[in-house]
Amino acid sequence: MDFVWIDFTDAAFVQPLLLTLKVASLATAAALVLGVAAAYALSRRSFIGRDFLDAVCTLPMVMPPTVLGYYLLVFIGRKGVIGEWLLETFGIRLMFTWQGAVIAAAVVAFPLVFKSARAALEGVGRQYENAARTLGQGELSVFLRVSFPLAFRGILSGCMLAFARAMGEFGATLMVAGNLPGRTQTLSLAVYSAVQAGNDGLANTLVLVISLVCVIILMTTGKLLQPRF
């Protein structure tokens, strides 16, 4: 094996790294907003089909990424339900773009935010929310001033896991965005290409960087989940 380190300013390393950070950040942001909203709705309202919705929200965590990728093709592909409409109305193409990679990563990362947020919000005592209501606060205020801050650490840890997962996303991204160097080639796809091309030095560097980031994220998450009050 060739353990030679490559130049850190090499475009073959820098481009996938920057793209990955961009894709993973945006995907995490999307997963945060949607995941917390879904978690709050499901933890505070009881309605018929709630368990089914919970299962659907968790599904991307257990389904093969290729299956998710296929679903995404069906929806946002050029001939897809939403994809065709987007293309015709706005001229927006998602397939084989980094925006498509963001959507793939967001779908895969969503359950991690959703699950953590749901657990954290379930853990917020209802008496705090009721106290805020008797103090004249509306529902938005109750959420922003009480529920969210009290569940914040759990939600943040979910976001970090989601970020790690989004960074490592491979299967769905490959199907939706392809593996175009400089355009949609993220770190995990670059590792695959480097190994295929026999470029062990590049593969080693990429793998090390990914591993390091994931370890840091897991350690921070562990710290966040320690009890505080």
Added chain:
Amino acid sequence: MRFELDIQKRMRSGKEEFLLRSAFSSSDRALVLFGPSGSGKTLTLQAMAGMLTPDEGVIRINGREVFDSGKGVNVPARQRRVGYLFQDYALFPHLTVEQNIGFGLKPLFGRLNGRGRRRVRELMAVFGLEKLADQKPSTLSGGQQQRAALARALAPEPEALLLDEPFSALDQPLRLRMREELSGILKHFDIPTVMVTHDSDEAESFAETVVVYRDGSVAGMHSTRDAARRGESLSEAIRAEVALAYE
């Protein structure tokens, strides 16, 4: 002040069914809902505050209709203008004492205005909490937590104060002291109060009218005035109720 209430609520937990049938009307300013745990007194208090929606009935606080199933009226908790003291105080653990007290006065975005800041300072002075202003509730003693929670409930100037077992989280010696302190504070703020308790001494020392609960319904009502007319004292009436409840 007049509290009028006539409500029904069917609750289910597992296979157990509980029927709350709560009705009373009183123009006294210090009302006690008295009974053993699980008799429906706290549920009644929650219904008054708007945290529990009855299946049917009417609730009026000082002539103001806050709930009427027949007319489809259900004023949300945030508009009922009642202060609520929770059994475990429910101080927001992520906020300081000062922020807790100012919670109901602060807009969602932005800061407390001058009037709000003055009100918070005034309340901290009345409750002797100035030195604890920047501390988190978890560092406070039970008595201090109760004072902070009371100050928080009183800050938005509610029309009535609802107290759910206010002393049950305190040690016995402190309980007696806080009972006296609370009486003084209620006199100071001159606010109509409804208190839930299962302690006959507390009921006696606090009530002008006692509403006795048993198995989800009102089993009797005693007021100081009626007792005096019959040549009895309220404590005798309460003691008789206790004997009935625990026989």
